[in-house]
Amino acid sequence: MNKNNPPVLAIETTGTLCSVCVYRSDSEYFNLSLMKEKVHSKKILSLVEFAMSEAGVEYSELKGICISEGPGSFTGLRLGFAAAKGIAFGQNIGILKVPTFKSLAYEVSENMPAGTRGLILTKAALEESYLLGFESTTDGFSELLPLQLVMNNDLHKLIEDGGYEKIYSNVKIDGKPGIEKSSPEALSIAKYAAKKLNFAFDFEIDFVEPYYFKNFQVKVK
Numbered sequence: 001m002n003k004n005n006p007p008v009l010a011i012e013t014t015g016t017l018c019s020v021c022v023y024r025s026d027s028e029y030f031n032l033s034l035m036k037e038k039v040h041s042k043k044i045l046s047l048v049e050f051a052m053s054e055a056g057v058e059y060s061e062l063k064g065i066c067i068s069e070g071p072g073s074f075t076g077l078r079l080g081f082a083a084a085k086g087i088a089f090g091q092n093i094g095i096l097k098v099p100t101f102k103s104l105a106y107e108v109s110e111n112m113p114a115g116t117r118g119l120i121l122t123k124a125a126l127e128e129s130y131l132l133g134f135e136s137t138t139d140g141f142s143e144l145l146p147l148q149l150v151m152n153n154d155l156h157k158l159i160e161d162g163g164y165e166k167i168y169s170n171v172k173i174d175g176k177p178g179i180e181k182s183s184p185e186a187l188s189i190a191k192y193a194a195k196k197l198n199f200a201f202d203f204e205i206d207f208v209e210p211y212y213f214k215n216f217q218v219k220v221k
Contacts, residue, residue, distance in 0.1 A: 006063035007055070008199065009048065009087065010190035013040050013080030014072025014100050015122065015170065015183035020047045022055035023066075023190035030055035031187040040079045048083065059091050064201035066193040069097035069211040071130050071147075072122060072183065077210035085205055094201025095208045098189045101132040105141045106196075107188035108168060108181070112136040117144065119159060121169035122182045127152055129171050130213060133162055140195075149214055 005024045012019040012033075018040050019033035032051045034043055052059065067084040070077050088095050101120050108118060114137055122130045129152055133145030150158065155173055167178035184192075193199055202208055 007057050007061060008063050008066055008190060008193070009052070010066040010068075010098075010186040010193070011044070011048070011080050011084055012068040012100075012183060012186040012189055013044060013076040013083075014068050014070050015076060017183045017185070018043055018047060018076075019184075019186035020044070020051045021186035021190050022051050022057050023187065023194070025194075026191060029187060029190065031185060033185055040076050044079055044083050048087070059087065062087075062091060062093055064088075064094045064096060064199060066096045066098050066189050066199075067208075068100045068103065068184065068186075068189050070100055071124070071211055071213035072100060074212070077212070081208070081210055085208065088205050094203040095205055096193050096197060096199060096201045097208060097211065098193045098197065099147075099211075100183060100189075101130070101147050102143075102196075103188045103192040104168065104181070104184040105132065105134040105143075106192050107184045108166070109134070109136040109141040112166065114138050116166060117162065117164045118166040118168065119145075119162070119164040120182065121155070121167065121171045121173075121178070123171055124149055124214065129155065129169075131155075131158075133164065147213070 010021040021031040023029040065084045116136045134141040169178040170182040
C-alpha cells in the first residue's frame with residue numbers, strides 16, 4: 001500500500017454483516033466481510049486484526065476510523081462503536097460516523113442504470129421498518145424518501161406509489177421480491193466517507209454515539 005496516503009479503518013456492524021476495510025483509495029484497500037448472525041462480539045476485533053495485517057498497516061499509521069452509524073441492530077451498533085472507540089483512544093485518532101443507509105444506496109447505485117429507483121428496508125421492530133428511498137444517478141444517487149420509520153402494513157402502497165424497481169431488504173413483503181441485503185460493505189462506508197464527508201473525523205470520542213433513530217422500548221407480553 002502507498003505509504004504517502006494514510007489509510008483509514010472502516011467498520012460495519014449494523015446488521016448480520018460484520019465487515020471491516022483498510023482503505024487508502026478506491027483502487028487500494030483490503031475489505032473483509034463475514035455474513036453470519038450473532039458473531040460480531042467474537043469476530044469484529046479478529047477481523048480488524050487480520051485486515052490490518054493483510055494490508056500491511058500498523059495502527060499508528062491510521063488517519064482515523066469510519067464507523068457505520070445506524071440505525072440497525074442495537075447490539076451490533078454497540079459492538080462496532082466499542083471497537084472503534086477502543087482503537088481511536090489507543091491511537092489518539094478521530095472517528096467519523098457514516099450514514100448506513102446512504103452508504104448502501106451509494107454502493108448498490110454503482111450497478112444500477114441511472115434513473116432506477118431503489119428502496120432500502122431494515123427491520124426495526126415486529127411491525128415497523130426503517131426505510132430510505134433513492135434514485136440512481138450517473139455519479140451516485142439522489143434521495144427520494146429520507147430515512148424514516150414506517151409501519152409494515154404501509155409498505156405495499158409505498159412501494160407501488162413510489163415506483164421502486166429494486167428493494168434491498170431483510171423484511172419479507174408478500175408479492176414483492178427483494179434482494180437480501182440491508183447493510184453496506186465496510187468498503188462502501190469508507191468510499192462514502194471519502195467522497196461525501198471528506199473524512200471529517202470527530203476527535204471528541206466520548207460523545208460519539210450510534211444513531212438509533214428511535215427510542216427502544218421493552219414490551220412485555
